[in-house]
Amino acid sequence: MGPLAPNGIISENTNFLLAFFIGIAFGWVLESSGFSSSRKLAGIFYGYDTVVLKVFFTGAITVMLGLLFMSLFGWIDLDLVYVNPTYVTSAIVGGMIMGAGFIMGGFCPGTSFCGAAIGKIDGMVFIVGLFIGIYGFAFTYPWWEKLYMAKYLGEPKISKVLGMSDGLFALLLILVALGMFAVAEWAERKFPREEY
Amino acid sequence: MSNNSKTERSRRYLNPYLGGVLLGLVLLAANFISGRGLGASGAVKSVVATSIEAVNKNSVNTMPFMEEYAQAHGTSPMKSWLVFQMLGVLVGGFLSGAVAGRLKLKVEHSPKITSRRRLIFALLGGIFFGFGSQLGRGCTSGAALSGMGVLSLGGFITMMAIFGTAYALAYFFRKNWI
Numbered sequence: 001m002g003p004l005a006p007n008g009i010i011s012e013n014t015n016f017l018l019a020f021f022i023g024i025a026f027g028w029v030l031e032s033s034g035f036s037s038s039r040k041l042a043g044i045f046y047g048y049d050t051v052v053l054k055v056f057f058t059g060a061i062t063v064m065l066g067l068l069f070m071s072l073f074g075w076i077d078l079d080l081v082y083v084n085p086t087y088v089t090s091a092i093v094g095g096m097i098m099g100a101g102f103i104m105g106g107f108c109p110g111t112s113f114c115g116a117a118i119g120k121i122d123g124m125v126f127i128v129g130l131f132i133g134i135y136g137f138a139f140t141y142p143w144w145e146k147l148y149m150a151k152y153l154g155e156p157k158i159s160k161v162l163g164m165s166d167g168l169f170a171l172l173l174i175l176v177a178l179g180m181f182a183v184a185e186w187a188e189r190k191f192p193r194e195e196y
Numbered sequence: 197m198s199n200n201s202k203t204e205r206s207r208r209y210l211n212p213y214l215g216g217v218l219l220g221l222v223l224l225a226a227n228f229i230s231g232r233g234l235g236a237s238g239a240v241k242s243v244v245a246t247s248i249e250a251v252n253k254n255s256v257n258t259m260p261f262m263e264e265y266a267q268a269h270g271t272s273p274m275k276s277w278l279v280f281q282m283l284g285v286l287v288g289g290f291l292s293g294a295v296a297g298r299l300k301l302k303v304e305h306s307p308k309i310t311s312r313r314r315l316i317f318a319l320l321g322g323i324f325f326g327f328g329s330q331l332g333r334g335c336t337s338g339a340a341l342s343g344m345g346v347l348s349l350g351g352f353i354t355m356m357a358i359f360g361t362a363y364a365l366a367y368f369f370r371k372n373w374i
Contacts, residue, residue: 003229024291055219081227087350097332098357108335134241166347
């Protein structure tokens with residue numbers, strides 16, 4: 001049955017329309033969780049607000065389990081679901097540059113749009129920065145091409161790389177997340193916190 | 197006081213674990229309906245590709261990075277899944293903010309720094325994040341969260357690189373936040 005669009009059950013235009021509605025739900029959840037506030041987001045790096053950790057990992061676990069169960073029930077063909085390719089070098093270097101951007105700007109791209117949507121000027125300026133950064137990469141791409149293409153591993157699953165089943169990996173990740181949530185709750189009690 | 201502020205807080209924002217489950221369900225819907233994850237930086241890239249093409253019809257073809265992208269997106273890079281999804285994010289964020297009474301034009305910053313300083317760092321952060329998202333093939337949404345959801349090794353690597361670096365640098369930027 002699923003995924004609907006790759007299986008041709010819904011048309012390309014329907015898929016775009018549904019993308020818009022999925023986006024509304026995405027924006028709603030991010031904003032109502034407090035992701036429109038850079039000070040709330042940055043709290044994860046200082047311990048005064050750990051909403052990022054809780055939402056991010058609960059979300060990742062939910063979708064991971066959802067896909068595993070849907071696949072088990074035969075509702076979705078995981079071979080047709082896009083799995084991000086792994087280019088080790090660019091994933092690390094790109095991630096590090098993004099991490100620097102995160103601690104400076106207090107937003108990531110998705111959350112900056114949420115902030116801008118409710119009137120945060122710092123969110124709008126962050127978006128201007130995104131454009132500059134992406135233009136910058138596009139214009140200087142020949143300089144980074146080697147780095148961009150280095151250490152390509154295909155589309156490996158982390159569970160395969162670690163030599164365990166998807167289910168066992170999901171279970172371990174849930175245990176790790178529960179441990180992190182406990183630390184997060186402790187940190188929020190320890191460090192002063194106010195609402196933004 | 198602390199009791200009052202606690203009820204106040206719970207009314208204002210979703211419980212984060214509930215928010216996480218809802219976020220996961222939205223991402224699950226994207227995977228089930230469209231066979232792909234969520235994203236953000238990719239939509240900005242579509243606008244960038246379109247604008248470059250508009251300024252100079254041939255320049256996209258002279259830029260290998262954009263050429264590859266234009267080929268993958270057929271006639272117009274604006275007719276992309278992520279562009280429609282990001283338009284939805286703006287609407288959804290606005291609606292949530294409107295319902296919760298959070299619509300307000302302002303620069304949010306720590307009382308210890310000026311608006312000007314906040315905006316300079318927001319711009320710098322955006323530049324870094326934009327650049328890094330292209331090198332890393334996606335941002336926190338598209339590479340880290342959506343990648344982790346489908347157990348992509350690259351998704352986990354990107355997630356650890358983003359958060360690890362932000363933690364490593366947190367000390368140097370602490371004045372901006374605490």
